Amino acid sequence: MKSKIICQFIIFLFILVLTGCNTGSRMEKKMLSRLSANEIEAASGYIYPEDQAAFAFFVDEVLPLCDNVFFEAEKIETERNTNGKTLQIRYRIHNYNKSIINYFHSIGKNITPDGMMMDTVRVVSTKEGDKISFSWGIPNVNNANLRWARLPEDATIESMNVRIAPNKKATIIGSLQKGQKLMIDNASSVDGWVHAFWLYNDGTCGHGYIKADSLKITKHSTYSPSIFDSFVFLLIVLVIGILFAVFLLPMLFESGGCTLWCVSIFIILGLIYVVYEFFEKLLFELFIINLPY
Numbered sequence: 086m087k088s089k090i091i092c093q094f095i096i097f098l099f100i101l102v103l104t105g106c107n108t109g110s111r112m113e114k115k116m117l118s119r120l121s122a123n124e125i126e127a128a129s130g131y132i133y134p135e136d137q138a139a140f141a142f143f144v145d146e147v148l149p150l151c152d153n154v155f156f157e158a159e160k161i162e163t164e165r166n167t168n169g170k171t172l173q174i175r176y177r178i179h180n181y182n183k184s185i186i187n188y189f190h191s192i193g194k195n196i197t198p199d200g201m202m203m204d205t206v207r208v209v210s211t212k213e214g215d216k217i218s219f220s221w222g223i224p225n226v227n228n229a230n231l232r233w234a235r236l237p238e239d240a241t242i243e244s245m246n247v248r249i250a251p252n253k254k255a256t257i258i259g260s261l262q263k264g265q266k267l268m269i270d271n272a273s274s275v276d277g278w279v280h281a282f283w284l285y286n287d288g289t290c291g292h293g294y295i296k297a298d299s300l301k302i303t304k305h306s307t308y309s310p311s312i313f314d315s316f317v318f319l320l321i322v323l324v325i326g327i328l329f330a331v332f333l334l335p336m337l338f339e340s341g342g343c344t345l346w347c348v349s350i351f352i353i354l355g356l357i358y359v360v361y362e363f364f365e366k367l368l369f370e371l372f373i374i375n376l377p378y
Contacts, residue, residue: 109172109208110161112217115373120144121155122375130310132219133209138231139222141308142268146284147221150184159201170208172217177201184288191290192224223268223282223290230272234281234300236263245300247293251278258293259283269295271302323363326356 112131119128125144132140148154160175178185178200186196196202207218222228236245244262248255261267261281273280278294285291368374 108163109170109206109215109217110158110163111373112208112215113161113172113174113206114158115369116217117156117158118369118373118375121157124375126308126310129308131217133207133216134211135227135229136219136222137228137308138233138268139228140219141233142222142231142282143219144308146268147185147188147288150188150284150286150288151180151182153180154182154185155179168207169210172206172208174204174206175201176204184286187288188284188290189221191288192221194221223292226270226280226282227272230270231268232271233266233303234269234279234295234297235266235303236261236299237301238264240299242299245295247281247295248278249293251275251294255294259291261295267295269297269300269302320363322359323356326352326359 116128116131119125119131129137129140155178157177157179158174159177162173164171164173178196181196181200189196189202194202194204204220206220209216209218219228223231236242240263242263244260246257247259247261249258250256267281267283269282270280274297275294277296277298279297279300280292281295282290282292365376368376
């Protein structure tokens with residue numbers, strides 16, 4: 086009886102600890118840790134869904150400007166007001182270059198000479214639990230309307246002009262070559278023109294208008310966590326694997342046969358991988374220990 090009570094208490098404590106791991110400040114730290122380790126899909130799991138396109142723009146366009154840059158939340162203060170919960174964060178940016186400085190300056194966020202930057206992050210309630218906002222993407226647009234667009238390889242034209250205003254008489258400020266992509270505001274259509282955004286090599290953000298009729302616009306412009314980022318999935322597979330190992334594996338070994346041996350070894354290796362993924366995620370959620378992913 087006592088052992089049963091102790092077991093139930095441990096399970097309750099385990100659930101309580103995991104629940105406490107999803108505070109806004111810890112989500113921000115976990116997102117930055119995954120991002121710095123280039124585990125983009127896992128990092129995206131903490132981001133508010135409507136900000137996912139902005140996150141994709143940052144990952145695909147900004148991070149390649151400086152391969153070794155990474156971000157650390159040095160101090161986080163939680164504030165509560167009528168609009169919900171916000172995080173006042175002081176970031177330390179490591180290994181940045183001039184392009185990174187230019188980019189953040191162009192979106193209204195300044196990096197100090199010692200690599201510090203202040204920013205505000207909202208904690209947003211969703212059906213899947215709390216998520217954190219992402220404001221390091223394109224400024225002054227509704228992130229939910231952002232989409233990647235490209236001039237497809239099978240297009241009959243080689244390039245399209247980008248103009249300063251939505252009309253053919255406006256000044257040309259750039260061009261989109263076949264196969265290239267840029268981010269557009271899919272809700273900004275004016276007479277068939279859409280507002281487009283891109284990044285220059287020096288990190289500054291450019292914008293203009295491009296005709297949408299020849300563009301291939303992606304329906305989804307985001308990253309998403311893999312199935313192995315789900316605790317529930319890993320736990321189910323782990324239980325099934327343990328049941329297999331306890332009840333079916335001895336029977337397979339007794340029956341013999343090369344095929345059965347190969348199948349057994351394959352399943353054992355798969356079980357080892359799932360166990361590793363489970364404990365990697367457990368350690369990360371509890372202690373933000375980032376094992377090789």
